[in-house]
Amino acid sequence: MPDATSNQRKILFNAFDMNCVAHQSPGLWRHPDDHARDYNKLSYWTNLAQILERGLFDGLFIADVLGPYDVYGSSSEAALTSGAQTPVNDPFLLVSAMAAVTQNLGFGVTAGTAYEHPYPFARRLATLDHLTEGRVGWNVVTGYLPSAAKNIGQDDQMEHDERYNHADEYLDVVYKLLESSWEDDAVLYDKESGVFVDHTKVHNIEHEGTYFKTPGIAVTEPSPQRTPVIYQAGASTRGRAFAGKHAEAVFINSPTDELISGTVKKIRQAAIDAGRDGGDVKIFSMQTIVTGATDEDAWAKYRELTQYVDPLGGLVLMSGWMGADFSKFELDEPIGEIESNAIQSAVETFKKASGDEGNEWTVRQLAEWCGVGGFGPVIIGSGETVAKELVRIQDETDVDGFNLAYHITPGTFEDIVEYVVPELQKLGRYKTEYTEGTLRNKLHGEGDHFKDNHYASKFILRNRVNA
Incomplete structure (x- = not known):
């Protein structure tokens, strides 16, 4: 007899981290059980990846900034003193090592469109998609820290809406390189003839736009997903339009159910306005969880955490x-x-x-x-209490899942795996095994590549005349 809970909507989990010592909970790096100081060691990241895979997390979402937080006091002094997202290392270089010690965990990696040409970036994306066997996603950001622009040699960032116009074209170039340049069967690997690639099946993209001119071919052969899953986190009107057009997963950060629900509706409507289905975008809401064996244990843990807030x-x-x-x-x-x-x-x-x-x-x-959980909401309680609250939030707001920020690491995620995941499974609201295939298929269950209604499908070779 089939499990009556098998068809219930499942909650998705991403772990939210950053290649730095103080991500969303500044000061808690001083906690005796926190290991964020090891952010610059591969062992921290490989251990974290294995913890998350044990808990059947869908992905590790790695934030990033290029430049220090220097709005406070018009200086980077306070960011350096507190360790608030400074120092921060490149997130891309972490993924291969984590992929090597896992089989199913996805990786959403943040990279901006403002300061690197899309041609070399597309190669890095494709390389990671190959090395992870299709388990990587790209969190597209346009940038918001003026310090990054200045250190690249610009006076300031582009105006808000222009940043998105620039990003639209940036993605066009990436799509063309990864979807339009190589045909599926271009690689022959024919040892007898000595032909590795059929050059007639590799095409120049001939892109010439407002911001970029890229005439030639992609230098990478097609990877499992071709273009990795597109993540996005902009909440403005222009940002939501960008998400509706491009995003397959969106990260939101709203501290109340009312705001979460309103943002979810707007994002789903943006997808519909772009000719897609509202459900084509998986929406993850930021959440911090403090949990333990009982409600009392969780609250005692929270009170201890507050002693380290900076x-x-x-x-x-x-x-x-x-x-x-x-x-x-x-x-x-x-x-x-x-x-x-x-x-x-x-x-x-x-x-x-x-x-x-x-x-x-x-x-x-x-x-x-x-200080505990940054800009997002916090749930405190036993695994059962937290699980019921997450289910309630999903049912009332229509989010697909949660981007889980840590207070201490990896302790936050170890607690969630031990206490919360089993309770969600008892409720029939969390998977008991991974779906096969790429990250895109795991998230959406509709194959490894873009759906036909996605904007990028116009660049797929099979849809081109005389391809």
Whole structure:
């Protein structure tokens, strides 16, 4: 008799990490059980990958920035002092090692479109897709830190919407290189004739646009997915339009159910507006989980974590995320006295999320609230409590899964694997084994390549006249 829970909607999990010492919870690198200091050792990453695969995580989502958080105090000093996402290493170089010690875990790797030409970047994407046997995705970002632009030799970033126009063309070049240049059967590997590639089946892409001119062929043969899974995280109107056109998975960060639900609806509508189905985009909401054997154990753990929160690091990140220099305000200054609609609206959201709507918050309280889990919401409780809450959030907001930020690492993920995953499985809301195939097929169950309704399908050779 089939399991009555087998057809229930399953929750997807990504682990959210960054090749640095302080990602979303600044100061917690000081916790005695935290191993984030080992971020620059392969052993940290291979161990993490194996933990995640043991827990049947769909992927490891690796954030990145190119440049320090220097909005706070108009300097990188505080970012360096607190370790807030600085120093930070390249995420791409981690993936091959993790893929070598796993068989199913996916890898969503962040890379920006603003500072590297798409031609060499497309080769790096294809190389990783080969080496992971099709388990890699690309989180497309357009950049938001002015420090990155300045260190590349530019005065500042491009204007917001122009960054997306530039990114649209960037993806066109990548699609053409990885989808249009080589036919599926171009590689002959014929030892008798001595012909490795049938050159008549490899085509110049002849791209000439506003930002890029790329006339020639791709130098990589087709990889398992050809183009890796496209992730995206922009929440603006233009960002959602970009996601509707390109993204197969989207990361959102909203601290309340109401905001999550509204963002999910807008992203699904953006996909529909682009001629796709709303379900073609898997949506992951950021979430931090503090769990243990019982609710009491989890709350005791949370109280211990708060002792290591670094308000300075929190304000460094908040200044970068919100574009407001919090160094100009006293730590005990009430937020209500700060003349910024952006800051005040964000604080009202945090207060609602924390259940502290009736009190006036100070800058210090804002920094401390963000100290465990950063900008996103936090769930505290036993595995059973957390599992039921995640199911409730999915049912009420229509998210597909969660991007799980750590408070300490890898302890956060070890706890989730031990306490939360089994409870979700009991509820029939989490897989008990991996789907076969590439990351794209694992996420969507519809094969290794773009669906025909995706914008990139126009570049696939089989759809070209006289290909």
